């Protein structure tokens with residue numbers, strides 16, 4: 001489960017990059033109460049467009065009578081690269097009527113058979129009920145930029161939200177030292193502090209047809225390293 005405090009550190013981009021290189025079968029679930037981006041950002045597996053109306057909203061419509069993990073796949077779509085995605089809400093207002101959804105959704109995502117789930121939860125704070133979903137996650141990972149203001153907000157957030165680890169979206173020019181700086185500040189409150197490259201070119205390539213150039217980007221290379229660490233971290 002990936003999320004952030006304030007700002008837009010790139011939660012959706014990180015979740016997508018991780019899902020693209022995840023070493024095991026994976027489902028990317030957009031659980032950001034503010035709405036999803038993937039259906040608008042990424043092409044479908046056949047090169048067409050995704051149906052933004054099919055996903056969390058259609059799942060919620062059927063889930064009022066109970067939500068079984070096996071139901072989730074009836075609402076997913078295949079995007080570029082053959083990746084399964086549960087598209088998010090189409091706008092933030094929908095979340096107002098769905099406060100009951102996050103707990104049952106978290107329980108079903110945690111029990112999806114034969115796949116790990118990477119959930120993009122967007123920014124924490126505005127929707128306290130999202131805590132019901134976080135409570136079901138095997139790992140809660142908060143993203144941050146390495147700047148002082150981002151790290152200050154992160155530290156406050158960690159005093160409220162229990163997270164297993166932090167991922168720093170770090171400038172490749174001072175990659176190690178940025179991650180080390182953040183580790184010095186919050187390292188005692190979380191199990192790990194890892195990095196993912198700040199790579200505008202890679203983030204741009206991730207929105208098109210995936211292929212060789214994306215594969216060689218710093219974003220994807222660091223995502224591969226991060227995915228390996230997340231999978232093997234106890």
Ligand SMILES: Nc1ncnc2c1ncn2[C@@H]1O[C@H](COP(=O)(O)OP(=O)(O)O)[C@@H](O)[C@H]1O
Pocket residue numbers: 004007008009010011012013014037122169196197198199200201203204219
């Ligand atoms: N690792 C990154 N490197 C460079 N640019 C990024 C990265 N992650 C996100 N961005 C850019 O920042 C903006 C917000 O990204 P997004 O992933 O939608 O953030 P969030 O989900 O946190 O709102 C987008 O324009 C995206 O291309």
Ligand SMILES: [Mg+2]
Pocket residue numbers: 011012013032037120122
């Ligand atoms: Mg997002």
